[in-house]
Amino acid sequence: MDERDLRLDGNAAAGALQELFGFEVTAARGRCDGCGAVGPIGALVLYMHAPGMVLRCAHCDAVMIRLVEAPDGYRVDLRGIRCLEITG
């Protein structure tokens, strides 16, 4: 298996994100703090083989979201998102 096979997208994180935030997050648009690109969370590049989930910008590969589901709850790092646009 090459590295490419391990790459998914934000759709696969939708369940965990919805449980965490209480609404459907993948249709929301996030602005990357690294390069400023704006796009839906569902289109971010997702790596799930780490302990937890890492979502990276599809344009510059900067880390936008880190999410770990622990027995007692979640740890989430959103530093890589400069702005989240939630509409509808």
Place this chain on the structure above:
Amino acid sequence: METGSVRSLRLDVRDWPGHLAGQHVDLRLTAEDGYQAQRSYSIASGPEDDGVVLTVERLDDGEVSPYLVDEVRPGDRIELRGPIGGYFVWQAGDGGPVMLLSGGSGIVPLRAMIRHWAALGGPVPVRLLASWRSPVDAIYTAEIDRLAAAGDGFGAVTTLTRSRPPGWAGEVGRVTPEMLARVAWPADQRPLAFVCGPTGFVEAVASGLVELGYEAARVRTERFGPTGGPDG
């Protein structure tokens, strides 16, 4: 069973709120010792259909799919979370024409979109390009052929990447930019594209569509991987 390794399951979910075409569920199995495995599966049924249908492909080294394909029986109870997702969904208001492109079992969420489209009476033209290794791997073929033959705005093209029967008149080989230029809606019609399949397929097809002039924001993608993604 859809094929020797693919099975569709109809789930009767209490208090199901309804779903959008393209959404998935997270399904969790718990072993007797408490070990849990969770996988995402796309919903194969349209919003108008009864129950929630999942189409599952057995991965021989999978933790969840062999159970779902070979062992689960009518009446068994399964824990699931959903419906999930709001990005890889098609709704009539999204406009068209719609271009659907699938690699292998990536056709599952697109099939939900096709059923939704048919239930709505075919509001926009839809084309499907489905890639399979060989004809025995293909699923939903009777339904797709019937809709394509009806001539109500739905067209379907199949490409076979490994083996093809004698006299095969469809496309052959992996999806290339040249094939897309021949088969996909022209970019000047501002198509909305949905691409679902293994990561390599999705990335090659999505960049091929953008090369053709498709707007990147109107090319929606869903990748699945060997584990953890909507395919395990």
